[in-house]
Amino acid sequence: MPSDRIVIVIPARYASTRLPGKPLVDILGKPMIQHVYERAAQVPGMAAVVVATDDARIADVVQGFGGTVVMTSAAHPSGTDRLTEVMSKVDADVYINLQGDEPLIRPQDIARLADGMKADPAVQVGTLYHSIAANEALNPNIVKVVLAHNGDALYFSRSAIPYPRDESAARYFKHIGVYAYRREVLESYASLPPSMLEASEKLEQLRLLSAGLCIRAFEVAPTGPGVDTPECLATVRRIMAGEPEPQLPSLANTKLVITDVDGVLTDGGIYYDADGECMKRFHVRDGLGIQMLQEKGVQVAVLSGRDSAALRKRVADLGIAHAIYGAKDKGDACLQLMETAGVSKVETVCIGDDSIDLPAFAACGLSYAVADAPVYVRHKATHILALKGGEGAFRELADQILTSI
Numbered sequence: 001m002p003s004d005r006i007v008i009v010i011p012a013r014y015a016s017t018r019l020p021g022k023p024l025v026d027i028l029g030k031p032m033i034q035h036v037y038e039r040a041a042q043v044p045g046m047a048a049v050v051v052a053t054d055d056a057r058i059a060d061v062v063q064g065f066g067g068t069v070v071m072t073s074a075a076h077p078s079g080t081d082r083l084t085e086v087m088s089k090v091d092a093d094v095y096i097n098l099q100g101d102e103p104l105i106r107p108q109d110i111a112r113l114a115d116g117m118k119a120d121p122a123v124q125v126g127t128l129y130h131s132i133a134a135n136e137a138l139n140p141n142i143v144k145v146v147l148a149h150n151g152d153a154l155y156f157s158r159s160a161i162p163y164p165r166d167e168s169a170a171r172y173f174k175h176i177g178v179y180a181y182r183r184e185v186l187e188s189y190a191s192l193p194p195s196m197l198e199a200s201e202k203l204e205q206l207r208l209l210s211a212g213l214c215i216r217a218f219e220v221a222p223t224g225p226g227v228d229t230p231e232c233l234a235t236v237r238r239i240m241a242g243e244p245e246p247q248l249p250s251l252a253n254t255k256l257v258i259t260d261v262d263g264v265l266t267d268g269g270i271y272y273d274a275d276g277e278c279m280k281r282f283h284v285r286d287g288l289g290i291q292m293l294q295e296k297g298v299q300v301a302v303l304s305g306r307d308s309a310a311l312r313k314r315v316a317d318l319g320i321a322h323a324i325y326g327a328k329d330k331g332d333a334c335l336q337l338m339e340t341a342g343v344s345k346v347e348t349v350c351i352g353d354d355s356i357d358l359p360a361f362a363a364c365g366l367s368y369a370v371a372d373a374p375v376y377v378r379h380k381a382t383h384i385l386a387l388k389g390g391e392g393a394f395r396e397l398a399d400q401i402l403t404s405i
Contacts, residue, residue: 005047006114006180007092008040009070011079012062012100014055018229023058023100025227027237030065032227033058035103035240037067042107045114051100052086078204080179084186095186097179103236104224110178116218117180123216124185125208127153128176130222134160137172143203145175145217153215156203176223179205185213247346249365249382251404254298255347258334258360259394261304261311263353264370267390282314283390289398290318296402301337303327305356331359351397353377353389368397 012023012033019025023033033051040049051062054074062069070089076082083097094117096110109128117126129145137144137160144161146154155161156175164170181189185208195210197203208215227233238245247253259265265286290300299322302315307325315323322340327333330352338348350357350364353373361367361380369381370389378384387393 004093004118005091006045006094006096006117007047007090008043008049008096008098008110009083009086009090010036010040010049010051010098010100011082012051012053012055012058014053014058019227019233021057022227023053024061025233027103027233028240031061032103033062033100034065034067036098036100036105037062037065039103039105039107040098040110043110043114045111047092048090050086050090052082054082080181080186080189080204083181084189087183087186093183095181095183097181099177099226101227102178103227104239105178106220106223109176109220109223112218112220113178113180116216117182120216124182124213125205125215126180127205127215127217128178128220129173129217130176130220132172132174132222134164134170134172136174137161143175143177145173147173147217151216151218153205153209153217155209156201156205158201158203173217173219175205175217176220249346249349251349251366251401253347254349254366254401254405255343256299256301256338256341256349257293257397257401258301258303258337258348258350258364260350260352260354260357260360261302262306263373263389264351265302265314265390265394267388281390283392283395285392286390286394286398287318289395290320292402293398294319296405298401298405299341299343301341303330303333303337303350303360305330329359330357331363334360334363349397349401351385351394352381 014021016022024031027035050068050070052070052072053059054072059069070086072082072085079097083095113126113128117123136142140158143156145156146161148154162170192207192211195207197206197210224239225232225235227236265282293300300320301322302320303324305327322337324333346365348364349366350360351368352360353370358380367381368383368385369378370385370393372388385393385396387396
């Protein structure tokens, strides 16, 4: 195998729109850049590990924990451009670009990339990827890659690629933004013409593909998250501290279902008899759904902005123990029902159909809008049912819960 001299370069900028001072944020008593540096230093066979920065504060911190710093220009538009300046100051045959916001990076993954570059001198650029589920592929913040049989990247995109036209068993791969460049590629990088694909997707690796360069991708196990936002930082801190993952709302964990009446259990119509008594039409399948949930230990509560003898009779017939009638603030009412039922927000699901239900949507872990709810109500719900209110929508939700628990 060729004895390439390989250097790991960690670009680190202080400025960050979503998380200013990102490289220096504290994680378990150390700045994030130190975690990244120490993991890079564990990769065997590396000639050097250097931090490339344009900020004296970052340089001081890195030197303080014994790391090596290369000061670079503040004018570089990307990490790759910063890497080209490092090349003029640090000699190597292969440069690995490791982002400074990846404190969970595994040394063995970087080693996998380095070994791949050593094994095949024809590989001009190397990177990493791992398999993801189809639902994750829909997230435009996750960059996907499609590959040739030999592992060369055919294309990178924020879209879900490949498109499963015939419901085929498509596989999706997440691109991990760690790159290895041969020196000659970096020497020519600045002269590569701008790419329409790069400008469209905002992915700088597409400039390389557009110029005809090959990018070989090496598979690794699923990786931990990077740090892009305060929320990501909190998640990384929790993972590195070994704390358990917080419970998220899930139908499988449902212990209470809170339902509206008009427009959900009924079709919203109001009928009057000869004596002026208000009557409403309930769907028998919804009633069966309520009973089936209660038989499985899932409590059901009624929350209505109205009150009537007919409604109270229907609730009693269904054996529903928890109900609030004439509610003005459905958000507070939901909290009262949760307390009465002895359940938490993440264990509570609500179903509604109109603007008065929006506070309930916000108060509960999961919220479902019936199919004929106004568009703005459906947009606020976490899920939308296929059936209309009064036409079996509650039973549809009940069936989903019962198949999940």
